[in-house]
Amino acid sequence: MLSKREKDLIAEVWTKLIPVAEDIGSDALTRMFATFPGTKTYFSHLDISPRSAHLLSHGEKIVLAIAEGAQDIDQLAVSLAPLQTLHAYQLRIDPTNFKLFSHCMLVALAAHMGDDFTPVVHAAIDKYLSAFAAVLAEKYR
Amino acid sequence: MVHWTDKERSTVRAVWEKLDIDQIGPEALARVLIVYPWTERYFGGFGDMFTATAVLNNSKVAAQGKVVLKALDRAVKNMDNIKGTYAALSRMHYEKLNVDPDNFRLLADCITITVACKLKGDLSPQTQATWQKFLSVVVEAMGSQYS
Numbered sequence: 325m326l327s328k329r330e331k332d333l334i335a336e337v338w339t340k341l342i343p344v345a346e347d348i349g350s351d352a353l354t355r356m357f358a359t360f361p362g363t364k365t366y367f368s369h370l371d372i373s374p375r376s377a378h379l380l381s382h383g384e385k386i387v388l389a390i391a392e393g394a395q396d397i398d399q400l401a402v403s404l405a406p407l408q409t410l411h412a413y414q415l416r417i418d419p420t421n422f423k424l425f426s427h428c429m430l431v432a433l434a435a436h437m438g439d440d441f442t443p444v445v446h447a448a449i450d451k452y453l454s455a456f457a458a459v460l461a462e463k464y465r
Numbered sequence: 466m467v468h469w470t471d472k473e474r475s476t477v478r479a480v481w482e483k484l485d486i487d488q489i490g491p492e493a494l495a496r497v498l499i500v501y502p503w504t505e506r507y508f509g510g511f512g513d514m515f516t517a518t519a520v521l522n523n524s525k526v527a528a529q530g531k532v533v534l535k536a537l538d539r540a541v542k543n544m545d546n547i548k549g550t551y552a553a554l555s556r557m558h559y560e561k562l563n564v565d566p567d568n569f570r571l572l573a574d575c576i577t578i579t580v581a582c583k584l585k586g587d588l589s590p591q592t593q594a595t596w597q598k599f600l601s602v603v604v605e606a607m608g609s610q611y612s
Contacts, residue, residue, distance in 0.1 A: 351590070354590040355590040355593055355594075357590075358590040358591050358593065358594035359590070359593055359594040359597050359598075374590070427574055430574075430578050431577060431578055431581045431588070431593060434578045434579075434581035434582045435581040435582075435584070435585050435586060435588055436585075437582070438582055438583075438585050439582055439583075441578075441581075441582050443492070443495055443496045443499040443500065443517055443520075443521065444499065444517045446496060446499070446500055446578060447496075447499050447500040447517070450500050
């Protein structure tokens with residue numbers, strides 16, 4: 325359950341990240357590949373070396389989707405419908421990996437925002453990312 | 466037994482030397498309590514933890530956070546025998562404190578995020594990977610006496 329204050333905070337944080345979507349998204353992915361090498365198996369068709377064109381564009385896509393969802397969290401199930409189908413039926417990514425990615429996204433945000441990534445912001449973003457992941461995993465079975 | 470390369474040893478040591486235990490400990494423990502509020506069950510005697518501000522200003526949380534990071538210092542100094550180093554502590558958390566060992570992982574994740582807030586870009590993806598490998602060995606050791 326996200327409070328109104330948390331929803332506002334989440335939207336504010338992600339809006340600020342839109343201009344640096346490429347950097348944040350690719351950093352989070354690079355962190356995930358380094359810390360949890362098993363996650364690389366889903367990207368065998370892409371060049372995932374740090375700062376590669378594929379990585380930057382994929383990272384940007386992810387951050388923009390998360391930022392867009394943050395604008396109206398109550399409607400996540402609707403706004404993420406196309407991504408739900410994509411992940412469940414085409415990409416077939418084991419949903420356990422969403423948790424690993426969420427953690428690495430939190431670390432990327434902490435490294436980017438420093439002390440502005442306060443415990444209160446951290447808690448709100450953690451809740452939002454787990455809600456986002458739960459919606460993505462909804463159609464799996 | 467975990468095998469550590471020289472590079473991994475020096476990476477863990479380098480991260481550790483950049484940290485102020487008295488700052489990271491209280492903040493990391495506060496983050497666990499704020500982000501995963503059900504962890505408060507283990508700190509019933511700590512008084513007011515009703516809001517994030519109360520947790521952050523709670524002197525008992527701060528003191529306990531320092532204790533936790535001092536214990537982590539022992540792992541940094543005994544990287545080849547982390548399991549042995551934590552045997553008694555693991556037993557205490559199991560038999561006396563009844564702590565669900567999954568909480569050690571939650572705390573480890575919050576420690577990493579707190580470290581990232583302080584070191585920023587210096588906690589590179591590769592450094593993070595080594596640091597989390599170290600913490601996962603600590604988490605495993607803390608759960609080793611649950612049987």
